[in-house]
Amino acid sequence: MRALIVDDSTATRFILKSILKEIGFATVEANSGAAALHKLTEDSHFELALVDWNMPEMNGYEFVVAVRQVSTFASLRILMVTSETDVEQITKAIEAGANEYLMKPFTKDAIRDKLQMLGFDVGTHA
């Protein structure tokens, strides 16, 4: 399983990376929506993208919209991981095609739960 981690915070990417690794994902990182889209275009073999909202050079919402316009990426599962917590924002992201939404701060268990909800095999809880 391969996951793309899209967040402009190095610290957040590091945490997400270690959680995903433990679950069994190989990960690639991007620090903006634009960079992530570039990586996806070069290599579309990702099952999952974890996407922050507020980033320079294409935010997470714009990234979701862009990804959902490309049929090659149709099977990519997108989990928003962001500090945006307004009902309107969450609704907007889901309607744009994000598959799930997690509010920061998050725990490892919350990530596991969401990935399980998205149909990934996360193994048994430690």
Next chain:
Amino acid sequence: MLASPVSFDFDYLRRIVREKTAIVLEAEKVYLAEAKLGPIVRRSGSASLTDLLRDLRSQPWGATHQQVVEAMTNNETSFFRDLYPYEALKNRMLPELLTKRAHVRELNIWSAASSSGQEAASIAMVIRENFRALDGWKIRILGTDIAAEMVNRCKEGLFAQHEVNRGLPAQYLVKYFDRVGLHWRLKPILSEMMEFRQMNLSALWPNLPTMDIVFLRNVLIYFDVDTKRTILTRMKSMLRPDSYLLLGGAETTLNIVDDYERVDFSKFDAYRLKNRSSKA
């Protein structure tokens, strides 16, 4: 077993927890006690947990004793915990009961160790989301817990962000909850189906309606075999022959009582009364 390496009276703590809740505290839990009871020690003005327990021991039972006992219970829960029970509820149990109860148009569902209410709320969401046919029915989801604090939380229907982050589909979050500052409140369309009260599973049970589905999940695990047997035996009178009993992943009726049979759902087992002709 090692002698407890702490200065406070763990045996006393164990005894009162056992007496009031039937929960058997494992010896390893001695390390948890300090952390769990810290806030009560501070509120009480005692110098230490050792002092607090010594004082409580010499006093008649009161509010602080009760708080100490409640603080030692494990209230961990989450929305749609383990997922598969809710799949079974949606795909098999409710469709089946929709037909079988069509003449009475009534369903009673019990979350028998409801903790902070996520289990009851998840059941309510499954119903609202998938069973418009139940709209005119009398549906009651009863949640009970021994801890007064948990029952109050259930009644409030208020959840912290870290709680709605766990197991709850984002679509349900925006559809069934209102944001209140840093918290999320269950909308009336769900809370109106739910009712909560305090109840000790190991003491005498109040009069309750016969149940169609009982979630008795992740609570038997804390009890000794005799208590499990007493509860599972009493539960028989709460169920109809076609009612379902759902236990936690590490719990079973096997080798405890012989009156239940397993019903195999995908990736999950529920239980039903064995003798299916006794009470129709």
